[in-house]
């Protein structure tokens with residue numbers, strides 16, 4: 384029954400307890416809002432975890448995120464007592480399985496890659512064991528496999544694991560109904576295995592979308608632990624003496640912090656009533672009814688076909704689509720779905736071939752046009768007629784005092800906000816000048832951002 388899906392999702396991942404039918408009927412006369420309120424609270428909890436607008440409604444985007452492939456473990460496991468192995472050398476074994484027998488050596492390689500992520504930074508060691516018993520038994524199973532957490536076919540839960548302990552403790556189960564691959568074409572085994580081994584070592588889910596312990600599946604081309612993942616595993620098992628954070632050419636990535644005074648943005652756009660800020664694989668959403676801006680993955684909302692490290696984004700509210708720009712390509716998304724025939728080349732919008740990318744897009748809802756910024760030039764695109772109007776203008780002549788090339792631009796509360804590096808320039812049309820300069824993250828809920836604002 385499809386309408387039961389959200390209840391089941393919230394029951395499984397957020398501890399939602401629907402009242403039994405008999406009690407529900409009895410309670411209905413007394414307080415029929417009780418059940419709804421409990422449900423709503425769980426929806427909000429899930430929305431906060433995934434950086435969605437926490438309105439408690441089963442919106443299209445909430446359902447979209449619920450339906451994404453993910454880890455089968457709960458997001459609200461008690462975080463109190465940490466469970467960890469008391470020894471430093473952990474044995475593992477893979478159970479023979481007919482379905483994936485053909486590619487056993489590739490499976491083993493993927494598993495070794497995932498284990499190595501954790502062992503290379505901490506004092507934990509893994510030893511493969513063919514004997515009957517191992518600390519971490521790895522199996523590909525399907526449907527009900529006898530541990531009370533059945534898989535339900537392709538999609539949904541991809542795998543689950545058990546926290547360190549005897550018997551089933553530390554074991555990892557992969558759903559054999561998934562199309563497991565070593566790259567991005569299906570579900571990446573190394574990516575999911577790295578996450579599940581985190582559980583097998585004692586880590587629980589993280590709401591940080593940059594963490595490998597984030598519960599939603601997302602494929603990143605380079606499989607690596609985040610800075611916080613490294614710190615978490617070292618906290619449990621100690622630092623690997625061969626691992627020197629300071630001397631690494633490429634240190635583990637840190638998830639961008641909305642209150643970092645040096646934060647800059649790739650793109651900023653209006654989205655319905657919200658303002659959305661893009662950075663790398665991440666985005667923050669500022670909703671007028673909610674104080675907190677929460678981080679989420681671009682891929683959580685817009686399938687993996689919208690790239691990270693975007694150049695520009697804008698929403699055409701009237702025609703109800705969003706355009707994403709990166710390099711000489713652009714993507715059109717409607718109702719969270721990538722439209723057919725995209726990405727296309729930006730020359731289709733009327734740019735000459737010398738323009739290889741756009742820096743920012745600024746959409747004016749009421750006047751139905753969009754201004755594109757490229758280097759020292761700006762272009763006016765007529766949304767009604769779908770044509771570029773005339774030749775480009777110089778930014779310095781049209782937008783006085785605005786530094787170029789710019790990073791991003793957005794229309795917000797009657798002003799145009801230009802972003803460049805860690806600065807934001809608030810531009811007044813009427814006066815045709817910059818009225819204030821503040822830090823780029825000024826619109827985020829950071830006191831720090833507000834304090835260094837000054838009027839010109």
Ligand SMILES: [Ca+2]
Pocket residue numbers: 534535536537538539540541558560561
């Ligand atoms: Ca599944």
Ligand SMILES: [Ca+2]
Pocket residue numbers: 648649650693694695741742743789790791
């Ligand atoms: Ca940009």
Ligand SMILES: [Zn+2]
Pocket residue numbers: 454455456578579582588596598
């Ligand atoms: Zn998990």
Ligand SMILES: [Zn+2]
Pocket residue numbers: 528530532543556
């Ligand atoms: Zn299982």
